[in-house]
Amino acid sequence: xxxxxxxxxxQAYRPNRYVSLPAELDPDTYDASPEKxxxxxxxxxxxxxxxxxxxxxxxxxxxxxxxxDPALLRWTYxxxxxxxxxxxxxxxxxxxxxxxxxxxxxxWAVAFKVDRDRREKxxxxxxxxxxxxxx
Amino acid sequence: xxxxxxxxxxPYPRTPEERAAAAKKYNMRVEDYEPYPDDGFGxxxxxxxxxxxxxxxxxxxQWDQPDMRHNWGEPMHWDFDMYIRNRVDTSPTxxxxxxxxxxxxxxxxxxxxxxxxxxxxxxxxxxxxKQYPFNNLYLERGGDPNKEPPVVTHYEI
Numbered sequence: 001x002x003x004x005x006x007x008x009x010x011q012a013y014r015p016n017r018y019v020s021l022p023a024e025l026d027p028d029t030y031d032a033s034p035e036k037x038x039x040x041x042x043x044x045x046x047x048x049x050x051x052x053x054x055x056x057x058x059x060x061x062x063x064x065x066x067x068x069d070p071a072l073l074r075w076t077y078x079x080x081x082x083x084x085x086x087x088x089x090x091x092x093x094x095x096x097x098x099x100x101x102x103x104x105x106x107x108w109a110v111a112f113k114v115d116r117d118r119r120e121k122x123x124x125x126x127x128x129x130x131x132x133x134x135x
Numbered sequence: 136x137x138x139x140x141x142x143x144x145x146p147y148p149r150t151p152e153e154r155a156a157a158a159k160k161y162n163m164r165v166e167d168y169e170p171y172p173d174d175g176f177g178x179x180x181x182x183x184x185x186x187x188x189x190x191x192x193x194x195x196x197q198w199d200q201p202d203m204r205h206n207w208g209e210p211m212h213w214d215f216d217m218y219i220r221n222r223v224d225t226s227p228t229x230x231x232x233x234x235x236x237x238x239x240x241x242x243x244x245x246x247x248x249x250x251x252x253x254x255x256x257x258x259x260x261x262x263x264x265k266q267y268p269f270n271n272l273y274l275e276r277g278g279d280p281n282k283e284p285p286v287v288t289h290y291e292i
Contacts, residue, residue: 013231020187022227042164047206050162054199054207067207070142074161075211078144078181086146088175 147173148180157182161210171213182210188218188225 010025023029028036057067087093122128141160147170148154157180158168171178192204199207203219217223228235266289269275273284 013227014233015227016232017186018225019228019232020185020191020225039164039166043167046162046164047209050206050208051199069207070138071162071205071208071211073138074142074144074181075213075215078179079213082144082179082181083177086175086179087177090175093175 144179144181146179153180162208163210178213181213184210184212186212186214186218186225188223189220190224190226 010021010027013021013025015021054067057063119128141156145157148157154168154170155165157170158165161168161182163182167182169183170180171183189204192198194204196204198204205211212218218225270284271287274280278284
């Protein structure tokens with residue numbers, strides 16, 4: 001079976017979780033359809049409205065002491081106060097919780113116990129060489 | 136904070152009206168708004184933005200906050216503090232990432248294997264036991280100076 005056409009630059013690049021595709025290789029950059037233009041226009045309208053709101057507050061002759069950014073407040077609220085109300089115990093969250101919360105605890109408890117028992121056994125047999133360190 | 140409840144993040148949106156309201160709340164288009172999947176992880180209705188670091192944002196645009204490359208009111212990524220310019224960088228690399236990873240692993244693997252081989256099969260020039268002069272250091276080892284030392288020869292003819 002003959003080999004197919006060589007991989008395109010975008011396929012050869014293979015973006016993943018750690019690197020993203022450059023804009024030159026992304027076919028969306030070269031998409032000039034009216035839908036994309038309308039979407040860009042709507043996004044620009046939202047951006048312009050937010051810019052206007054910000055500039056009005058910034059250039060106010062009597063500016064407020066702190067110009068609060070609602071996006072920042074929402075971000076902090078979502079990361080701190082909104083986790084507990086929206087959390088739900090599911091098989092996945094329970095499994096991950098057990099792995100991350102109970103796993104290290106149990107692992108280190110067992111590790112220390114086994115190490116201590118081994119050392120105790122050596123001491124009882126009289127074979128343990130006590131380490132000497134000035135530090 | 137002093138914002139009303141409908142301006143703060145809330146639970147996962149279930150109906151299209153809730154999605155539209157959430158998109159409006161976060162200053163996004165309804166088509167752009169995509170919440171995190173409802174897996175019970177605690178994301179709520181926070182939008183899922185593309186995982187791109189701030190390195191990729193336009194450095195020449197007049198941002199409201201130039202160091203954070205962020206505009207006032209624009210929705211922030213959930214991992215915003217990870218993607219700042221001092222930290223994680225997801226900008227495209229000149230060489231594909233999988234190529235770099237393979238090259239690194241090949242180099243590290245080769246070096247590890249060679250060091251392990253050298254550890255278990257050491258190789259050095261032939262050596263013999265050390266030979267000391269003056270009849271095997273007879274006087275230095277506490278031999279009697281009045282007695283005749285035993286003659287030690289290290290060669291055979």
